[in-house]
Amino acid sequence: MKLRNFTSVVLVLALSAAGCAQQNNGANGAGAAGGANGYGSNGQYGAGYGNAGQAGYGNGANGGGQYGYGNGANGAGQYGNGEGRYTPADLRNPASILSQRVIYFDYDSSNIKPEYQAVVNAHAALLAAYPNLKVKLEGHADERGSREYNVALSERRGYAVQDYVLLKGVKLDQVEVIGYGEEIPAVFGHDESAWGKNRRVEIRYAGE
Numbered sequence: 319m320k321l322r323n324f325t326s327v328v329l330v331l332a333l334s335a336a337g338c339a340q341q342n343n344g345a346n347g348a349g350a351a352g353g354a355n356g357y358g359s360n361g362q363y364g365a366g367y368g369n370a371g372q373a374g375y376g377n378g379a380n381g382g383g384q385y386g387y388g389n390g391a392n393g394a395g396q397y398g399n400g401e402g403r404y405t406p407a408d409l410r411n412p413a414s415i416l417s418q419r420v421i422y423f424d425y426d427s428s429n430i431k432p433e434y435q436a437v438v439n440a441h442a443a444l445l446a447a448y449p450n451l452k453v454k455l456e457g458h459a460d461e462r463g464s465r466e467y468n469v470a471l472s473e474r475r476g477y478a479v480q481d482y483v484l485l486k487g488v489k490l491d492q493v494e495v496i497g498y499g500e501e502i503p504a505v506f507g508h509d510e511s512a513w514g515k516n517r518r519v520e521i522r523y524a525g526e
Contacts (some may be wrong), residue, residue: 320383332361343365358401404444406451409523415440421479422514425460428474430482438479441521442486452524455479461514464478465499473497475519 319509408414421434430438445451457472477494484490 372446382438382525389440404440404447406444406523407447408444409526416444421475421516421519421521423475423519425513425517426463426471428471428478430478437487438482442483442488445483445492446487449492452492452494454494454522454524456522458502458516458518458519458520459500460516461500461503461508462513463500469497469499471497472499479519479521 404414404416408416411417415437418437421430421438423429423433441453444455455476457474459468459472459474461468461473463471473495474497476497480493480495483493500516503512503516504518505512507513
């Protein structure tokens with residue numbers, strides 16, 4: 319009688335252990351792929367990170383970055399390599415950010431102001447996507463200061479824009495920089511309203 323009861327207890331414990339093992343396999347198991355986002359293959363943390371998201375900068379099979387800098391097999395991205403948001407036709411579209419061709423600077427400065435970074439980014443994306451496009455960056459200064467100083471300052475402004483777009487993947491042979499100093503004012507005048515319009519870099523594409 320005692321032997322029969324002992325055997326029953328052992329059987330119950332064995333069945334309970336098997337049930338627990340089956341439940342635990344649901345969390346981090348190694349069965350067929352089917353989980354959502356984790357490290358296991360079948361359970362709560364299942365199938366892993368196979369596909370990059372729609373907007374990230376990852377290297378997934380279908381991903382591609384939001385701005386076209388990802389390495390996805392099928393995802394060129396918003397500004398991708400010839401298949402993205404911008405094309406050369408946008409240069410003639412007044413509604414496109416690419417129609418903005420002038421970058422303005424503070425007095426005696428060659429730093430690109432934050433409000434113009436989106437414009438420079440857009441032109442950089444277009445140039446990087448279309449390596450045959452070439453651009454001239456024409457730097458200018460206002461009338462204050464010597465002629466020699468203003469030529470050097472206007473060149474620094476042009477090179478500031480060039481350095482920025484090169485960091486975005488534009489090739490050096492796509493870009494030419496020239497500094498005109500104060501010689502070609504956009505606005506004639508002797509006050510800040512005129513000077514502010516003359517401290518600039520104009521972006522000119524070849525053939526325009």
